[in-house]
Amino acid sequence: MTLAEYNKSVDEYADRLYLFIVKNIQDTEEARDIVQETYTRLWSRIEEVSALKVKSYLFSTAYHVMIDIIRKEKRKIEYRQTMQQDSIHHDNYSDVLEILHEAINKLPEIQRSVILLRDYEGYSYDEIAEITGLSESQVKVYIFRGRMYLKKYLGKIETII
Amino acid sequence: MIDYLDGKLDPVQTAELMYFLSQNPDLENEFNAYENVNLTAEILKFRDKDELKKSFGDFPTVTDNNFEEFCIAEIEGDLDEKSQTRLYQYLDKNPHKNRELELYQKTKLRPDESIVFPGLSQLKKHRLVPSGISRKLYYTGVAAAVLLIVFLTFIFRRIPESDLITGTIPVSENAIKADESMTTQTEKESTSSFKKDSFRDSDNKSIQDIKMIPSVNDVNKSVPGDDTDESNQIIKPIGIRKIDDINLPSDIILLKKDHPVQYHAETPVQEDKSLAEFIREKLLAAEIAKSAENLNVWTFAQASLKGINYLTESDVQMSRKLNLNGKMSEFSIDSESFSFSTPLKK
Numbered sequence: 105m106t107l108a109e110y111n112k113s114v115d116e117y118a119d120r121l122y123l124f125i126v127k128n129i130q131d132t133e134e135a136r137d138i139v140q141e142t143y144t145r146l147w148s149r150i151e152e153v154s155a156l157k158v159k160s161y162l163f164s165t166a167y168h169v170m171i172d173i174i175r176k177e178k179r180k181i182e183y184r185q186t187m188q189q190d191s192i193h194h195d196n197y198s199d200v201l202e203i204l205h206e207a208i209n210k211l212p213e214i215q216r217s218v219i220l221l222r223d224y225e226g227y228s229y230d231e232i233a234e235i236t237g238l239s240e241s242q243v244k245v246y247i248f249r250g251r252m253y254l255k256k257y258l259g260k261i262e263t264i265i
Numbered sequence: 266m267i268d269y270l271d272g273k274l275d276p277v278q279t280a281e282l283m284y285f286l287s288q289n290p291d292l293e294n295e296f297n298a299y300e301n302v303n304l305t306a307e308i309l310k311f312r313d314k315d316e317l318k319k320s321f322g323d324f325p326t327v328t329d330n331n332f333e334e335f336c337i338a339e340i341e342g343d344l345d346e347k348s349q350t351r352l353y354q355y356l357d358k359n360p361h362k363n364r365e366l367e368l369y370q371k372t373k374l375r376p377d378e379s380i381v382f383p384g385l386s387q388l389k390k391h392r393l394v395p396s397g398i399s400r401k402l403y404y405t406g407v408a409a410a411v412l413l414i415v416f417l418t419f420i421f422r423r424i425p426e427s428d429l430i431t432g433t434i435p436v437s438e439n440a441i442k443a444d445e446s447m448t449t450q451t452e453k454e455s456t457s458s459f460k461k462d463s464f465r466d467s468d469n470k471s472i473q474d475i476k477m478i479p480s481v482n483d484v485n486k487s488v489p490g491d492d493t494d495e496s497n498q499i500i501k502p503i504g505i506r507k508i509d510d511i512n513l514p515s516d517i518i519l520l521k522k523d524h525p526v527q528y529h530a531e532t533p534v535q536e537d538k539s540l541a542e543f544i545r546e547k548l549l550a551a552e553i554a555k556s557a558e559n560l561n562v563w564t565f566a567q568a569s570l571k572g573i574n575y576l577t578e579s580d581v582q583m584s585r586k587l588n589l590n591g592k593m594s595e596f597s598i599d600s601e602s603f604s605f606s607t608p609l610k611k
Contacts, residue, residue, distance in 0.1 A: 110389075110390060115385070119382050123380045124381060140384055140388065204372065208374070224374060246304065255365075
């Protein structure tokens with residue numbers, strides 16, 4: 105890809121990549137580092153990655169970098185999420201979105217990632233499979249399980265409210 | 266033996282086994298026979314695997330057991346028209362199930378547009394190489410220009426200082442000898458004593474003309490000494506002020522006792538080093554010390570950049586990465602105000 109195409113990919117995908125990572129790990133600073141690392145890797149392979157494949161390359165790279173960090177810092181993230189849960193429980197839920205995002209945080213990382221890729225970016229099953237390294241069937245299964253969990257969580261909260 | 270065939274023996278155990286077999290040749294033959302019995306899994310694929318797969322259209326009806334699966338497929342957009350019709354027919358018969366479908370529809374996430382990446386411009390790269398010019402050619406030109414500037418700078422700096430100082434009057438050897446015979450007085454005395462015959466020119470002729478300029482306070486005093494006096498008189502100048510060398514006749518040698526002039530006559534000429542030796546000593550010593558390799562273009566480029574940094578009091582660093590074949594795969598230039606790097610074609 106050319107320099108212009110590289111910079112265009114920054115304009116088009118940096119925000120969406122950042123959103124995807126933030127929603128996954130709930131850490132803006134870490135997410136920023138991941139996005140920067142992703143684009144650094146893209147820059148180092150600018151001659152090899154075509155403009156048509158840059159989006160999937162970016163998300164795939166960011167996903168794997170994120171997974172590596174999650175596995176390394178799993179305990180810290182769980183503690184952080186626990187603290188966030190405790191603080192939220194004391195608040196009144198203002199809308200369904202807030203409940204939904206809380207539910208998303210409770211999902212296993214792989215289910216959370218595939219659902220975010222599906223809903224935020226509109227990736228197909230095979231595209232998600234390519235990004236995450238899963239098979240298409242596995243992607244469908246994870247989405248199915250994730251949706252079921254989210255629906256049950258919403259139903260439970262709304263019943264309480 | 267079985268553990269050996271399974272690859273479970275460590276090197277020590279394997280060596281012991283081999284030693285045992287060497288001591289028992291009859292068992293060794295049996296062992297070798299077993300070593301050849303080793304099954305490897307064949308890789309076979311079922312060709313019509315996709316035909317075995319089913320879709321939602323293959324469900325004859327929607328039931329309580331598969332209803333949730335249909336709901337999820339509906340929000341994922343996986344239902345064909347026929348399957349959608351079956352789902353809504355089921356909901357018509359079971360209206361309390363509509364709430365379930367609504368909850369599933371709410372699980373569809375929407376991106377939060379307010380979250381943006383901070384510092385987007387920092388991710389972008391800016392072209393330093395003009396378009397239409399190959400990178401190699403451009404970088405080679407830059408390196409050549411830097412080398413040329415540094416070489417010219419250091420060549421001019423090699424000119425000895427003695428050649429650049431103006432106003433120095435070369436003094437003949439005879440004058441030096443004459444000077445050595447002079448006696449000087451202490452600094453408290455405002456005048457110095459000279460022996461007239463001490464002054465000789467390069468032809469060993471006695472200097473007849475000695476200009477002595479009286480001080481401002483001694484204008485009316487007569488100047489002692491007589492040009493025609495050939496006796497060995499001591500001539501006491503009243504006061505000698507600095508006289509511009511340019512105003513002196515060429516055969517007069519001015520000796521300044523209060524402001525001694527440096528003699529540069531017949532100073533030994535330093536042997537000039539060759540350019541290569543000079544470069545090696547001044548520029549490349551540090552670079553050579555770092556690397557045991559012979560000098561190459563990269564070494565020269567590094568030395569040139571070092572010279573530029575010295576002249577401009579800056580700290581621009583140049584680095585490269587080599588691939589497995591020893592060729593440069595990435596090139597970068599870093600400084601306080603900018604940073605540039607680019608991967609190169611493999």
